Amino acid sequence: MSGNVLFPQMEIASEFEPQANVVLYHGLALDFLRTLPDASIQLVITSPPYNVGKEYEKSRSLDAYLAEQEPLLQEIRRVLKETGSLCWQVGNYVHRGEVFPLDVFYYPMIKRLGFKLRNRIVWHFGHGLHAKKRFSGRYETLLWFTVSDTYVFNLDDVRVPSKYPGKRHFKGPKKGLPSGNPKGKNPSDIWKLMQTEWETGLWDIPNVKANHPEKTAHPAQFPIELAERCVLALTHPDDWVLDPYAGAGTSLIAAIKQGRRAAGSEKEAKYVDITRKRLSAFWRGELKIRPLGKPVYQPTGKEKIARIPDEWKEQMSLFSDDAVKDRRK
Numbered sequence: 301m302s303g304n305v306l307f308p309q310m311e312i313a314s315e316f317e318p319q320a321n322v323v324l325y326h327g328l329a330l331d332f333l334r335t336l337p338d339a340s341i342q343l344v345i346t347s348p349p350y351n352v353g354k355e356y357e358k359s360r361s362l363d364a365y366l367a368e369q370e371p372l373l374q375e376i377r378r379v380l381k382e383t384g385s386l387c388w389q390v391g392n393y394v395h396r397g398e399v400f401p402l403d404v405f406y407y408p409m410i411k412r413l414g415f416k417l418r419n420r421i422v423w424h425f426g427h428g429l430h431a432k433k434r435f436s437g438r439y440e441t442l443l444w445f446t447v448s449d450t451y452v453f454n455l456d457d458v459r460v461p462s463k464y465p466g467k468r469h470f471k472g473p474k475k476g477l478p479s480g481n482p483k484g485k486n487p488s489d490i491w492k493l494m495q496t497e498w499e500t501g502l503w504d505i506p507n508v509k510a511n512h513p514e515k516t517a518h519p520a521q522f523p524i525e526l527a528e529r530c531v532l533a534l535t536h537p538d539d540w541v542l543d544p545y546a547g548a549g550t551s552l553i554a555a556i557k558q559g560r561r562a563a564g565s566e567k568e569a570k571y572v573d574i575t576r577k578r579l580s581a582f583w584r585g586e587l588k589i590r591p592l593g594k595p596v597y598q599p600t601g602k603e604k605i606a607r608i609p610d611e612w613k614e615q616m617s618l619f620s621d622d623a624v625k626d627r628r629k
């Protein structure tokens with residue numbers, strides 16, 4: 301074993317072995333799932349292909365796409381423990397300008413398998429494509445399901461600072477005592493700005509875009525933080541975390557970082573390679589990771605790109621409140 305002190309280098313097994321710490325299977329998710337024992341996994345966290353024609357997928361009809369996912373979800377149900385969870389992170393499928401929110405389509409399918417929905421988490425991000433014929437999309441969702449009513453939920457491990465920790469009970473037997481929780485408050489089901497958490501109580505996990513420290517060549521990565529929060533809240537140390545659509549290995553890194561075992565499958569050799577390299581960089585202490593809870597950069601207004609271009613000023617003054625009022629006189 302070598303690597304840094306906190307995270308010693310581990311072997312990456314290429315097939316599932318119960319004694320392994322990390323398994324990375326190069327191949328189809330369904331084939332990999334079929335090799336896993338019943339009730340062996342505590343958390344499945346994944347972002348499946350959205351059927352939007354990314355380089356790793358061929359777009360087909362929504363019905364055909366969903367039908368392909370059903371056997372995989374059945375296998376996921378089989379391999380999950382009774383106390384386990386499924387976190388299914390999706391966005392929209394868009395066809396000829398019409399939006400099909402994938403979580404709406406997945407919900408009945410996953411519910412039919414006996415899962416129970418605990419949260420529909422909105423992951424809000426500040427950047428993305430600018431739409432022309434509809435409002436620009438700035439969130440995706442993460443459906444958190446559990447297998448049963450006896451599920452793991454470590455709320456204390458993911459609490460966030462409360463806005464008014466000094467608040468006290470103003471009546472009753474606890475009058476005068478602090479009313480909040482010294483460990484912080486529940487982070488809510490909207491994951492938005494860490495920086496404004498104090499004001500709004502929301503979490504912000506920036507979308508992984510070009511200037512993000514975690515960006516790789518993968519076109520649809522999610523941030524390590526997103527997976528890490530689910531790992532912390534829904535598993536215990538040494539539990540197995542599985543991502544059947546592993547991509548650039550984000551969920552695997554989150555699991556290892558939090559002392560869990562990680563298993564993933566990925567069909568594209570180049571992403572398997574990226575995952576291996578990211579894991580090695582992580583163990584060497586060289587992987588660039590946005591630290592959990594680090595405030596998202598907020599422009600001060602003084603940066604050049606935050607200033608109104610001179611060419612726009614005259615045009616904008618035509619629409620100012622005063623100009624509109626003057627025209628009404």
Ligand SMILES: C[S@@+](CC[C@H](N)C(=O)[O-])C[C@H]1O[C@@H](n2cnc3c(N)ncnc32)[C@H](O)[C@@H]1O
Nearest residue numbers: 328329356520521522545547548549550566567
């Ligand atoms: C949305 S991306 C996941 C990205 C990942 N969450 C990350 O942060 O890197 C979906 C991934 O699933 C892979 N994939 C698609 N169909 C697959 C299949 N049947 N079996 C295994 N991997 C598949 C794609 O190559 C792609 O890397």
